Amino acid sequence: MSKLPYDKTSVVTVIRNPVDRVFSSYEFSVEVAARSLMFPNLTYATEVANRRPVSVEKLGGNTLDIWPWKYLAPWMIEDLFARKNMREVKGEDLIKTNEPYNMGDIVMPLHQFINDPIALDLVHNGATFQVAGLTNNSYSKESNDVRKCVLKYQTLGEYVLEVAKRRLDGMLYIGLTDKHKESAALFASVVGDQVISKLAQSRFSVNGSTINHSKLIDPFRNSSSKTETTRKLVKLYEGCIQRSLESQRQRRASSVKYITPVNFTQESRHQVPKRIIEEIGALNNLDMQLYEYAQLIFEKQKQTGSKKVITEVMSYGMLNALYAASWKHLPFALPFLVLLPFIFIYVSSRTKRSKSKL
Numbered sequence: 001m002s003k004l005p006y007d008k009t010s011v012v013t014v015i016r017n018p019v020d021r022v023f024s025s026y027e028f029s030v031e032v033a034a035r036s037l038m039f040p041n042l043t044y045a046t047e048v049a050n051r052r053p054v055s056v057e058k059l060g061g062n063t064l065d066i067w068p069w070k071y072l073a074p075w076m077i078e079d080l081f082a083r084k085n086m087r088e089v090k091g092e093d094l095i096k097t098n099e100p101y102n103m104g105d106i107v108m109p110l111h112q113f114i115n116d117p118i119a120l121d122l123v124h125n126g127a128t129f130q131v132a133g134l135t136n137n138s139y140s141k142e143s144n145d146v147r148k149c150v151l152k153y154q155t156l157g158e159y160v161l162e163v164a165k166r167r168l169d170g171m172l173y174i175g176l177t178d179k180h181k182e183s184a185a186l187f188a189s190v191v192g193d194q195v196i197s198k199l200a201q202s203r204f205s206v207n208g209s210t211i212n213h214s215k216l217i218d219p220f221r222n223s224s225s226k227t228e229t230t231r232k233l234v235k236l237y238e239g240c241i242q243r244s245l246e247s248q249r250q251r252r253a254s255s256v257k258y259i260t261p262v263n264f265t266q267e268s269r270h271q272v273p274k275r276i277i278e279e280i281g282a283l284n285n286l287d288m289q290l291y292e293y294a295q296l297i298f299e300k301q302k303q304t305g306s307k308k309v310i311t312e313v314m315s316y317g318m319l320n321a322l323y324a325a326s327w328k329h330l331p332f333a334l335p336f337l338v339l340l341p342f343i344f345i346y347v348s349s350r351t352k353r354s355k356s357k358l
Contacts, residue, residue: 015294016177018287022280025123026113027264033076037258042081067137068122079108100268128286131164161286174297188233
């Protein structure tokens, strides 16, 4: 991120509760891997996974192409088939528990997942390492060596945390995943009115086509106030998230049928022993601190941060990332990012800014 031109780039990010993020990483890894159980064996499943049908390019990519799932999913696929083969060899129903996160006869138990070296490398403190640019998907050649050094000498993690905090300080906006709606409303109220007021007159060309922004904001032309504009943007967000959640439910249902009776829900998370929750927190100590820091920033944005953001929006133009860059490979873009076509827009003919999301 530090290599991006400061005067031409705005960065926003959304920070998630670290414990929830680990649960989600585990659940999604299992969900994606479970789809492979429709195939007769691991070899065939791997061959299918390595194919890239034409539709993938058109629809926006494959989960197995996206970090960190391109590492986590194959690992989990191999593990699921190993457990399936073991059940078939023994020829008996081995399920001895009704705890979804501890059904070791079917899927890797959560406690085993969080202590595996792969999870230690790719999952724990992932937000801190990602913001600091130290994942194994980073552009810096030194990132892997630095990360491994931090994993070995954990006291060095505090230095990485400070780098991550400074980067959050320099971002245009920080949202919180567990406050989706509030994040969307705050973001819209902070910058929506200023950009929308200029949007109707702006035009620019992308790939030979002229984009007339006035058509994009017809629903907002009659907004009588900033509050009304925000309300409409949030209403749009609510419609988007409902569709997104329904799509997610359908996708998960089609996957978990291969690992019945495993079924991850918010309620079943409460069955996980407290000691495991505490262990997840300890393993993600850096992320816990970064999350607390992000919460402070979020509260500041609600109180005094609007001036900073509005100043940046008014001082520099923003090239709408929806048209200027491909988002097709971003995994699980947060639903409120649907607001960006109406917010991060080119508003100045003198300068251009592009947005990047970590």
